[in-house]
Amino acid sequence: MALSVYNDLTRTKEKFVPIEEGRVRFYVCGPTVYNFFHIGNARPFVLFDVFRRYLESLGYEVTFIQNFTDIDDKMIRRANEEGTTVAELAERFIAEYYRDADALGIRRATVNPRATQEMPAIIDVIKRLIEKGHAYEIDGDVYFSVESFKDYGRLSKQSVDELISGARVEVDERKREPLDFALWKGAKPGEPFWESPWGKGRPGWHIECSAMSNKYLGSTIDIHGGGSDLIFPHHENEIAQSECANDAHFVRYWLHNAYLLIDKEKMSKSLGNFLTVRDVRQRISPLVLRFFLMSVHYRSPLNFSAEGLEHAKGAVERLNNCCTDLIFALENRSAGEKDEALRMALKANEEGFAASMDDDFNTAGAFGFIFENVRAVNVHLSEHEAVDKEGLEAAKAFFDKTNDILGYLVKEEKEGDGDAEIDELVAERSAARKAKDFKRSDEIRETLAAKGIIIEDTPQGPRWKRTM
Ligand SMILES: [Zn+2]
Ligand SMILES: [Zn+2]
Known part of the structure; x- marks a missing residue:
């Protein structure tokens, strides 16, 4: 190619x-x-x-x-x-x-x-x-x-x-x-x-x-x-x-x-539908806007709409959730057998990604293969308690490589960005649950939700995710 x-x-x-x-x-x-x-x-x-x-x-x-x-x-x-x-x-x-x-x-x-x-x-x-x-x-x-x-x-x-x-x-x-x-x-x-x-x-x-x-x-x-x-x-x-x-x-x-439309109309000051990046950033994560802008081939017109952004938000969450699930599984689950299906899917997705980008920078096509990889990883994680670690490492490398080019993953938070505080609240919630203090544990869940943090209880213990 x-x-x-x-x-x-x-x-x-x-x-x-x-x-x-x-x-x-x-x-x-x-x-x-x-x-x-x-x-x-x-x-x-x-x-x-x-x-x-x-x-x-x-x-x-x-x-x-x-x-x-x-x-x-x-x-x-x-x-x-x-x-x-x-x-x-x-x-x-x-x-x-x-x-x-x-x-x-x-x-x-x-x-x-x-x-x-x-x-x-x-x-x-x-x-x-x-x-x-x-x-x-x-x-x-x-x-x-x-x-x-x-x-x-x-x-x-x-x-x-x-x-x-x-x-x-x-x-x-x-x-x-x-x-x-x-x-x-x-x-x-x-x-x-x-x-x-x-x-x-x-x-x-x-x-x-x-x-x-x-x-x-x-x-x-x-x-x-x-x-x-x-x-x-x-x-x-x-x-x-x-x-x-x-x-x-x-x-x-x-x-x-090609041009960008807003609700199928040309953006103009006189129509009052003139949107700056700063305006949009008040409402959604810049990562969602970024994904939205890449979701259609660059030579095709792109229509900006609330529905389109909502769709982009779901897609970015799906990508990020898959990667955090994958990393969590690598760190917390035991090693299982080689999964041929996972590895074959990965190979096809690597080739598909490169072929799409080689074809006049077809970002929309490239994302199609990244989502195929999400599907393959999710299937593997749900069907295997003991995971194919080498296969997952390779899948992670594919996400990392494509993320370096397209940029769709939330950057790992640096220390001091509030993660310690969140970890503390999550630990406090676990203690409250153990003590059957459900009022306190619900309070903490709500406090975290207000910060855009969702807690998930897994067999390996509680873990948290950021929403977009
Ligand atoms: Zn020029
Ligand atoms: Zn110029």
Whole structure:
């Protein structure tokens, strides 16, 4: 088996072959840090991190770059509304981004470059584009000349005329052609600015991704990811800028995730169904949201609903319960005979998992095999008092390995996280039960339930589990 990915550039599934053996250069468009990020953005952030982890599990060294857009119109507007500076707004929401992303188990990128800290790289690309006749300056603004790039529309498979009629093109009398877009914007009074050869101003949005991917990954990169809403104009413009500046093919594999709906409607501020990750985290464990976002293949639309979350919650509990049961059995039950059925199921599930992930990162299919493994382990545990320890160890290794890639298990609580207190209450409850003080034992059960802890009485003694 070998990894194949669906490349939006060719609209086909292709075998994945990186530029350099053993190494992957991976760029993902990051958030504009003017607010908490919404669950539609969370989908690509979680998924592309999973793809990165899978590539690492295959032995690749992955350089993973995701930018922060910390200067643009939205940043300026929001800073003015809040009576703060753009820089302070960015600091605040970059910190909030990390809080939510960490909670969702999204690993930190190799580098998260920020537009405002990359001005020399950005200005350098714009200078090269002007020198080569791909960009022009008018009164302190610089525009990219779309006509100068014959391949414009290559990714979205549309002609320039089709793109013009289908898009909301910014009207600006000074542009040579309607699709020309700003690389540099002269500063208006009161706006933050940086010095440049064209006067005080700030970069356009598209140029920052070209400059940062070039600086951190080189002129040709392996994978560029983002939401499908970025294909036009953002990624079309990135291709134009990068290929004209570097005279090199920009991206080998373009991967885009499909959109997310909320109760079958598009998420929008005007519909009042705009949900941030922070909102959702008030209601459910981030692990449940994470699972939900991975539960459908990335190129299929995902519908967010209370019912879907409830289903995800049940699934995550089932996965975690199976793993705690398995560990408990390994520690507390005696060793029994080899169980062929358990071992054969495991082998099939290992193969199925790898085949699913190799097939364009099919996370939904991969979870199917993990649940098959849950079923096999549960059957073994219920049918055998003395367990196949070697078989269970192998099943546990499969859960651990797939968890490293997908992230669905609750992290083992560190000492001092309240486990000692829970153990104490559980012990006190056992003592109360022994003394037939059922009032006290019920009280303790309720106290624990309020903390999301469920006690289970087993032949090996009481044990507790966390609910999601
Ligand atoms: Zn991009
Ligand atoms: Zn971008």
